[in-house]
Amino acid sequence: MILLRNLAFYLVFYPGSFLISMAAAAASYLRPSLVRPLCDKWSDLHHWSCTRLLGLTIRETGSRPEGPALYAIKHESFYEAIAMAHMFENPAGVAKQELFDLPFWGRAGIAYGLIPVAREQGAVALRQLMRAGKQAVAQGRPIVIFPEGTRVPHGDHRELRPGFAGLYKLFKLPVVPVAVDSGPIYRNLLKPKGTITWHFGEPIEPGLPRDEVERRVHEGINALNAPALEKAATD
Incomplete structure (x- = not known):
């Protein structure tokens, strides 16, 4: 089957x-x-x-806050990137500028309302980022980001990319860490029948020191990894 x-x-x-x-x-x-x-x-x-x-069974646990928020999502496979528009209402995803330079995709990404990040362009890129972010918030759109910056195998705990703290400071929004355990199912060529869980953690208020918000986000997005790691440690 x-x-x-x-x-x-x-x-x-x-x-x-x-x-x-x-x-x-x-x-x-x-x-x-x-x-x-x-x-x-x-x-x-x-x-x-x-x-x-x-x-597959797609399960959602925890609760989402009302109003604008920055959703920091665990990235274990292509599943959550593709599912983003189904899970959120008109999400404004944050993506690196290089993707917008691709033919066709770049124009479609801008038309959809994705937010480009070009760290090497300095103040100009910062103003563009702020303008796009404020527009998304004004429209009531959630802002979503993969704070680890790349796909991470299930069970791995990677450090957050430095740019996350900057976005947290710029947007001044509560952060919702989202744990997703898609890796064991979706990274396989032959995808087995099973359950993928989205766990929405407690919102983290804006204005915290960098170390504090990064620690809480790191713990939140890895919430579904802890049981796997504990089991591996006892085997």
Whole structure:
């Protein structure tokens, strides 16, 4: 059954992704207002493919705060990046500037409302970042970021990238650490049936010292890793 489920997933999701991506690229030139709903449909297709074809259960624990917030998310696989638009209402994802320099993708990312970060461009990039962030907050959109900066295998506890503390200070928003345990399932070529959990931790108020907020975010995003690490230590 695992082979049949995965075959169905790959035959449905990836061709569908190609068609939606081409449509979003064309819309970024012809009608930018269509980019966001097309990207949302792509994320919805992914959720449907995961739950109906792979047989995954997607579980959410904890609670989300009302109002604008900066969501710091654990990044174990491509799953959470693709699922972002399904999990959040019009999220404003923070992404490195290099991605916006890619043909087609860059225009679509800007049209969707992603926030570029170009650390090497100094004050100019900082003003652009602040302007995009304030616009997203004014629109009531959640701001999402992967504070480790890259995908991390399940059970690994990486240090947060230095840029996270700067964004926390600039946006002056409460931070919600989000633990996701997608790695053991989604990083496999053959994805087994199972459960992926999103755990929303307690909001962290703005204005804390860097060491304090980084410590609390680091603990929060790794909340679902602790049982695995404890089990490994006793084996």
